Amino acid sequence: MKTSFFKYQGAGNDFILIDHTTSPLKDIDNELVAQLCHRRFGIGADGLMFITKHDDYDFEMHYFNADGKLGSMCGNGGRCIVAFAKHLGIINKETNFLAVDGPHYARISESGDWVDLQMIDVDTITNDGEAFILNTGSPHYVAMQNDLKDFDVFTAGKKIRYNDIYSEKGINVNFVEDKGDHLFVRTYERGVEDETYACGTGVTAVAMAMAKYKNKTGHIVTAIKVLGGDIKIEFDYDGNHFTNVFLCGPAKLVFEGKTD
The missing domain is CATH 3.10.310.10 (Diaminopimelate Epimerase; Chain A, domain 1)
Known part of the structure; x- marks a missing residue:
């Protein structure tokens, strides 16, 4: 059948x-x-x-x-x-x-x-060196990266995902470049074990990490570009808690x- x-x-x-x-x-x-x-x-x-x-x-x-x-x-x-x-x-x-x-x-x-x-609401962001670690429904590692368009996301992402800290449970690895009017994001996903054209929980994690990094609070709307197109993230942030979080896209x- x-x-x-x-x-x-x-x-x-x-x-x-x-x-x-x-x-x-x-x-x-x-x-x-x-x-x-x-x-x-x-x-x-x-x-x-x-x-x-x-x-x-x-x-x-x-x-x-x-x-x-x-x-x-x-x-x-x-x-x-x-x-x-x-x-x-x-x-x-x-x-x-x-x-x-x-x-x-x-x-x-x-x-x-x-x-x-x-x-989901998020209350906890920790650090691994200069990278941010948080869970937006899936665990994520967020690192800033210059010249992201030409960066070897597969090799770098796989190395982090399988290092001694994360290899047992795995982690999704996101690299972000601030382009001024938007964030450019590329993600290595566990379970796929490769770079994907987009990751919803990943771009949500990136938007939150960058809000914390920039000390931005209030109602925040973030434009994200990924390999597969455009996504928008909205949330309220009071400096400690991310609430009313929306992942918006096609x-x-x-x-x-x-x-x-």
């Missing part, structure tokens, strides 16, 4: 989505998930998601990394699954859904291809099909 799937992308961060609202989500074949995400022998994606029913929320999001393993929160994946839920007729303009890091609110454009996703259906 063939399974229907949908391919979505959010600023170049691409995902396979499968509707599992009509039956319970049972044991997952992690090798099959990895195969479907493989860019040579499968559909190709940064991750795979199942959407399921939930008694207390509009739906529940289950995210798997490209390596087939259950992942932590994926921000761009969250935005894409909201667009998918609208496509399926589960939601209309707003939603409250459940993800691995807890409940999320989101609003979606009438066209269904732009999603503002509320992320979420577009690429194609749909069936797979064995």
Whole structure:
């Protein structure tokens, strides 16, 4: 029996989505998930998601990394699954859904291809040398880097991700260059084990780290450019706590099909 799937992308961060609202989500074949995400022998994606029913929320999001393993929160994946839920007729303009890091609110454009996703509040940012460490639903390392366009993100990111401090649990590694009117960000993602075109929890972490670095407080709106396009981050920051955090950007259906 063939399974229907949908391919979505959010600023170049691409995902396979499968509707599992009509039956319970049972044991997952992690090798099959990895195969479907493989860019040579499968559909190709940064991750795979199942959407399921939930008694207390509009739906529940289950995210798997490209390596087939259950992942932590994926921000761009969250935005894409909201667009998918609208496509399926589960939601209309707003939603409250459940993800691995807890409940999320989101609003979606009438066209269904732009999603503002509320992320978790953040209270703690630490340092590793000059880099910032924080968790925005997934753990992130944020380092400033000049000439980022020509920087070897893969080699540098992999070295940090697998060093003695982070290798056991892994960490996503973000490099940021301040361009004045926007931040340019490139990310090495654990679970994908490569640079991706965008990382939603990553750009959220970068915006927060840079607000702390610049001692900016109040309602902050940050324009972000990634390899896959433009993203906007909004939050309130009082010098200690980041609240009312929104990850805003495109979420577009690429194609749909069936797979064995």
